[in-house]
Amino acid sequence: MKFPRGQTEDPKDRRLREQQKIVAGARKAMAQRDEALDGETRSRLRRARSAALEEAANAGSAAGRWLPVGVAGVAATVVVALLVGRGEVSQSAEVALLADAWLLEEDAELEMIEDVEFYQWLAEEALDGHSS
Amino acid sequence: MEQFLASVEKRAYSMAAMAVGNREDALDIVQDAMFALVRRYRHKPRAQWRPLFFTILNNRITDWHRRHKTVSRWQLLREKFAGGGDEDDDFDPGSLEDTTGPQPEQGVISRYTLDAIEAAVCRLPPRQQQAFLLRCVEGFDIAETASAMSCSAGSVKTHLSRALVALRTQLEEVR
Numbered sequence: 001m002k003f004p005r006g007q008t009e010d011p012k013d014r015r016l017r018e019q020q021k022i023v024a025g026a027r028k029a030m031a032q033r034d035e036a037l038d039g040e041t042r043s044r045l046r047r048a049r050s051a052a053l054e055e056a057a058n059a060g061s062a063a064g065r066w067l068p069v070g071v072a073g074v075a076a077t078v079v080v081a082l083l084v085g086r087g088e089v090s091q092s093a094e095v096a097l098l099a100d101a102w103l104l105e106e107d108a109e110l111e112m113i114e115d116v117e118f119y120q121w122l123a124e125e126a127l128d129g130h131s132s
Numbered sequence: 133m134e135q136f137l138a139s140v141e142k143r144a145y146s147m148a149a150m151a152v153g154n155r156e157d158a159l160d161i162v163q164d165a166m167f168a169l170v171r172r173y174r175h176k177p178r179a180q181w182r183p184l185f186f187t188i189l190n191n192r193i194t195d196w197h198r199r200h201k202t203v204s205r206w207q208l209l210r211e212k213f214a215g216g217g218d219e220d221d222d223f224d225p226g227s228l229e230d231t232t233g234p235q236p237e238q239g240v241i242s243r244y245t246l247d248a249i250e251a252a253v254c255r256l257p258p259r260q261q262q263a264f265l266l267r268c269v270e271g272f273d274i275a276e277t278a279s280a281m282s283c284s285a286g287s288v289k290t291h292l293s294r295a296l297v298a299l300r301t302q303l304e305e306v307r
Contacts, residue, residue, distance in 0.1 A: 018300055022296065022299050023268045025245055025246055026250070026253055026264070026265075026269050027269050029250040030269050033250065034142040034143055034146050037142055041145065041155060042142070045142065046138075048162060048166055049138060049166055051167075052163070052169075055167065056133075056174055059171070
C-alpha cells in the first residue's frame with residue numbers, strides 16, 4: 001500500500017496487516033500440505049479410519065451378543081444371592097449392592113423377574129461350572 | 133462418522149506431523165484420536181465431533197511431547213517469559229476474524245513465502261503452535277481453542293499473541 005509523501009502507515013496497522021498475511025499464508029500452506037500427502041500416508045490414514053470404525057461396529061455387535069440387560073441383571077442378582085447364601089462371597093455386600101444397582105438401573109421387565117426359576121437354574125449351572 | 137473422519141484426517145495428520153516431526157508418531161496420534169472419538173463420542177451430535185476430535189488430537193500431541201520430553205526447560209522458560217513487555221499485549225485475536233474469507237494476498241503469496249511460513253509454524257513452541265493452528269488456521273474461536281487446549285481463554289490469547297510475534301519476527305528475517 002502506498003501512502004502520501006510524509007505519511008507513514010501506523011505501526012499497529014502494519015502489524016495487523018502482516019499478521020493477516022501470515023494467517024492467510026498459513027492457511028494456504030496447510031491446505032497445500034494436506035494435498036501434497038504421499039500415497040502411502042493417505043492409504044494409512046484410510047486404514048486407520050476403517051480400523052476405528054470397524055472396532056466401533058464390532059463393539060456394537062459384541063454388545064448385541066450379550067444377554068438383554070434386564071435378563072443379565074436378574075441373572076446376576078440370583079447368582080449373587082446364591083453365592084451369598086452359600087457363603088462363597090466374602091465381599092458379598094459390595095457385590096449384592098452392585099447387582100441391585102444393575103437391576104434397578106436397567107429397568108428389568110416384570111416378566112423376567114417372574115421367571116425366576118429359570119434364572120435360579122442358570123445360576124446353579126454357573127456355580128456347578130465354577131466348582132468343577 | 134466415516135465421512136467426518138475422511139474430512140479431517142489429512143489436516144489432523146498435518147498438524148500432528150508438524151508438532152512431532154515424524155510420520156510414524158503422527159500417524160499413531162491420528163489413529164488414536166480417531167479410535168477415541170469413535171469409541172467415546174460417536175453417539176454425540178455431529179456438530180460436536182470436530183471440536184471433540186481436535187481436542188483429543190491436541191491432548192495426544194501434548195502427551196507425546198510429555199513422553200518425549202522434547203519441550204525442554206529452556207523452551208518452557210522462553211515461552212513463559214518471552215515477550216515480557218510484549219508489543220502485542222493489547223493485540224486482540226478477534227481482529228483476525230476478517231481473515232476467514234478469501235484474502236487479496238492469497239493469490240499472490242509465493243511458494244517461497246508459503247514454505248517459509250510453514251517452516252516458521254513448525255518451529256513454534258508446541259503450545260503456541262497449537263493455539264495458532266486451532267485459532268487462526270482451523271478457525272476455532274477463543275473458547276473452543278481453550279477447550280481443545282485444556283487451558284484458559286487468557287492463555288490462548290497469550291500463546292497466540294506470542295506465536296504471531298514469533299512468526300512475524302522469523303518471517304522478517306526471510307524477507
